[in-house]
Amino acid sequence: MARSFPAPVSLHQGAADAGPPLLEVRHLVTEIQSRQRRLRAVDGVSFQVRRGEILGLVGESGCGKSMTALSLMRLLPPAATIAQGEVWFDGQDLLRLSPKAMRRIRGHRMSMVFQEPMTALDPAFTIGSQITEVIHAHGTDSAAAARARAAAMLDRLGIPNAARRLDSYPHQFSGGMRQRVMLALALVMNPQLLIADEPTTALDVTIQAQILDLVADLRRELGLGVVLITHNLGVIHEIADRVAVMYAGEIVEIGSVARIFSDPKHPYTQGLLRSMPYLYERRPSLHVIAGRVPDLGIMPRACRFAARCANRIDQCTETHPELREADRDHELRCYNPTPFAR
Amino acid sequence: MTRTVAYRSLYALVILLIASFAVFYGMRLAPGDVADVLASHPTGQLTAERVREDLGLNKPILVQYATYMGKLLRGDLGLSLINGQPILTILESSAGYTLKLAAVAALLSLIMSIPLGLLGAWKRNSSFDQGTMLIAVLGMGIPNFFLAILLIQVFAVWLKWLPVAGYETPQHIIMPAIALAAEAMAINLRVVRSSVLEQLGLDYVRTLHAKGVSDQRILWLHVLRNALPPIVALAGVLMRTLLGYTLIVETIFRWPGLGYQLVNAVLKRDYTVAQTLAILLTAAVILFNLLADLGQQWADPRTRRQAGAG
Numbered sequence: 064m065a066r067s068f069p070a071p072v073s074l075h076q077g078a079a080d081a082g083p084p085l086l087e088v089r090h091l092v093t094e095i096q097s098r099q100r101r102l103r104a105v106d107g108v109s110f111q112v113r114r115g116e117i118l119g120l121v122g123e124s125g126c127g128k129s130m131t132a133l134s135l136m137r138l139l140p141p142a143a144t145i146a147q148g149e150v151w152f153d154g155q156d157l158l159r160l161s162p163k164a165m166r167r168i169r170g171h172r173m174s175m176v177f178q179e180p181m182t183a184l185d186p187a188f189t190i191g192s193q194i195t196e197v198i199h200a201h202g203t204d205s206a207a208a209a210r211a212r213a214a215a216m217l218d219r220l221g222i223p224n225a226a227r228r229l230d231s232y233p234h235q236f237s238g239g240m241r242q243r244v245m246l247a248l249a250l251v252m253n254p255q256l257l258i259a260d261e262p263t264t265a266l267d268v269t270i271q272a273q274i275l276d277l278v279a280d281l282r283r284e285l286g287l288g289v290v291l292i293t294h295n296l297g298v299i300h301e302i303a304d305r306v307a308v309m310y311a312g313e314i315v316e317i318g319s320v321a322r323i324f325s326d327p328k329h330p331y332t333q334g335l336l337r338s339m340p341y342l343y344e345r346r347p348s349l350h351v352i353a354g355r356v357p358d359l360g361i362m363p364r365a366c367r368f369a370a371r372c373a374n375r376i377d378q379c380t381e382t383h384p385e386l387r388e389a390d391r392d393h394e395l396r397c398y399n400p401t402p403f404a405r
Numbered sequence: 406m407t408r409t410v411a412y413r414s415l416y417a418l419v420i421l422l423i424a425s426f427a428v429f430y431g432m433r434l435a436p437g438d439v440a441d442v443l444a445s446h447p448t449g450q451l452t453a454e455r456v457r458e459d460l461g462l463n464k465p466i467l468v469q470y471a472t473y474m475g476k477l478l479r480g481d482l483g484l485s486l487i488n489g490q491p492i493l494t495i496l497e498s499s500a501g502y503t504l505k506l507a508a509v510a511a512l513l514s515l516i517m518s519i520p521l522g523l524l525g526a527w528k529r530n531s532s533f534d535q536g537t538m539l540i541a542v543l544g545m546g547i548p549n550f551f552l553a554i555l556l557i558q559v560f561a562v563w564l565k566w567l568p569v570a571g572y573e574t575p576q577h578i579i580m581p582a583i584a585l586a587a588e589a590m591a592i593n594l595r596v597v598r599s600s601v602l603e604q605l606g607l608d609y610v611r612t613l614h615a616k617g618v619s620d621q622r623i624l625w626l627h628v629l630r631n632a633l634p635p636i637v638a639l640a641g642v643l644m645r646t647l648l649g650y651t652l653i654v655e656t657i658f659r660w661p662g663l664g665y666q667l668v669n670a671v672l673k674r675d676y677t678v679a680q681t682l683a684i685l686l687t688a689a690v691i692l693f694n695l696l697a698d699l700g701q702q703w704a705d706p707r708t709r710r711q712a713g714a715g
């Protein structure tokens with residue numbers, strides 16, 4: 064399949080400012096308690112997000128993307144705990160905050176939207192009350208002011224008749240509309256950081272594009288930092304500035320979108336790119352990386368991708384590769400990278 | 406929704422007809438002919454034949470039933486077979502007591518079970534949760550008559566805190582209400598807990614946390630609201646059992662409600678009183694089921710149609 068990717072629109076670059084990072088994750092380790100063992104779903108993940116920057120987090124299902132996102136928000140399911148690491152956000156380590164202090168940050172300065180818009184809203188309450196609830200949780204607006212704010216937010220997110228739709232219930236909205244409502248909940252307090260965990264995966268293609276455009280616009284408008292999780296490289300290529308490729312709980316390659324799409328170095332990244340020949344369409348992939356992500360319980364000690372890798376050399380099954388600088392703003396976890404050939 | 410109401414009401418009516426006929430027919434099967442009882446009563450000056458004639462007992466049973474129900478619907482409840490007292494008078498003096506007892510017991514069971522179940526689910530597997538589950542097991546395992554006797558023994562006989570039986574003071578209702586509420590409380594507790602547990606695992610709860618909403622608000626407003634439908638559905642069933650248990654509990658505590666009167670009537674072989682009270686109790690039970698059914702529909706926003714928007 065000979066097809067090259069168009070260079071990303073340059074507008075993406077430079078959207079981020081040069082100050083200290085908005086979010087800095089350092090060596091995050093998140094474990095899941097299974098019957099007898101503690102399994103590492105996230106194993107030493109580090110990355111940064113700047114103001115106004117969109118970082119794409121990509122990888123096959125089960126790579127630990129959601130666990131990473133939920134760790135940042137401290138919203139992990141009961142079985143999972145953060146074992147190590149630091150999450151610096153706006154000058155403080157979120158992992159050291161009291162539950163109460165963390166609650167004041169969620170939905171206020173840092174928000175999250177989830178993959179399943181159909182089940183993410185409370186079915187028993189109106190859209191309006193679910194949005195104003197965020198405003199009342201973090202501010203002192205009067206009921207009328209909060210309602211006006213909620214309506215303005217819905218309007219900004221492209222919901223027609225926003226003021227009237229405030230009194231609708233979630234089941235009266237389509238999936239795309241509900242995801243807009245989720246974005247409204249997340250953004251109504253004007254946060255600095257948005258974590259979006261596969262926000263468009265459950266939606267059909269046209270709606271998907273609309274929602275992504277919205278995120279891109281809002282990022283520019285609000286100077287929002289975004290962690291955008293997806294298993295779709297097309298989405299990353301379209302709107303992200305930087306991309307982190309995750310495999311089996313680790314980041315295996317991270318760098319600017321321009322660099323990683325033009326010169327992917329990790330065999331896994333290369334495989335993902337080959338499996339997505341049509342960046343803007345959702346066709347069945349022509350090329351799938353053979354094999355699957357190893358089980359958390361039987362994680363190889365050396366390179367986790369070795370069993371599926373065509374570049375494997377002896378060292379790959381002996382020691383664990385570290386993430387090293389390969390280029391300017393381009394880090395790589397691989398002993399034997401080769402140039403990308405489609 | 407209107408169609409549902411009509412359909413469920415019709416269904417309840419059919420059940421009521423069948424049940425009332427069963428009671429009516431059952432009374433006829435009771436040992437000792439009504440007329441014999443009456444004729445043999447010391448105060449009675451009537452012959453069995455006369456009584457049969459008067460009561461229409463010679464006619465086919467369906468005709469008797471229709472006549473009886475017709476009168477009942479017109480508000481003519483008939484007279485006591487034993488002392489000629491209008492059954493309406495008996496009903497008026499006793500229904501209030503039963504309603505009061507049942508209402509207090511129902512309230513007690515809800516006030517206990519909802520917070521305990523909710524907090525138990527929230528702090529799942531904590532010692533608090535285990536404690537409430539132990540209460541639930543005890544509440545369901547101990548028969549209410551036994552609990553009644555136990556309460557009397559402890560609080561009336563030993564501690565002398567409460568009167569043994571009767572109805573004269575506000576304290577009199579405490580023990581019968583507890584005895585009546587215990588099982589309902591226990592069942593409710595389990596249903597609340599499991600319903601809440603189910604809700605806590607749902608995505609919208611995670612969204613609420615992501616919004617920065619307080620735990621208290623998530624639990625007492627959102628989760629409780631969504632956990633309600635099965636609780637409301639069960640409340641109807643519980644009211645039904647509760648009414649059934651009034652027979653036992655009222656009798657033990659000599660609480661002069663419908664159940665007490667019914668048991669007395671049966672013991673005295675006052676068939677007209679027994680029959681009418683039994684049918685009215687059955688009707689009340691069916692009515693509660695209907696209300697619970699409709700309440701559950703209403704409590705579930707997905708079955709409630711929103712006019713206008715949409």
Ligand SMILES: Nc1ncnc2c1ncn2[C@@H]1O[C@H](COP(=O)(O)OP(=O)(O)O)[C@@H](O)[C@H]1O
Pocket residue numbers: 095104122123124125126127128129130131140142359
């Ligand atoms: N609630 C959970 N209990 C146990 N294991 C889980 C749970 N959620 C996720 N996992 C495991 O954690 C790993 C990472 O999952 P996840 O972060 O959801 O992956 P992704 O979002 O990349 O698809 C997977 O191996 C998955 O099986």
Ligand code: SF4
Pocket residue numbers: 329330331366367368369370372373374375376379384396397398399400
């Ligand atoms: S370290 Fe070795 S096995 Fe792992 S990805 Fe690189 S070449 Fe393949």
Ligand SMILES: [Mg+2]
Pocket residue numbers: 125128129130260261
């Ligand atoms: Mg996921």
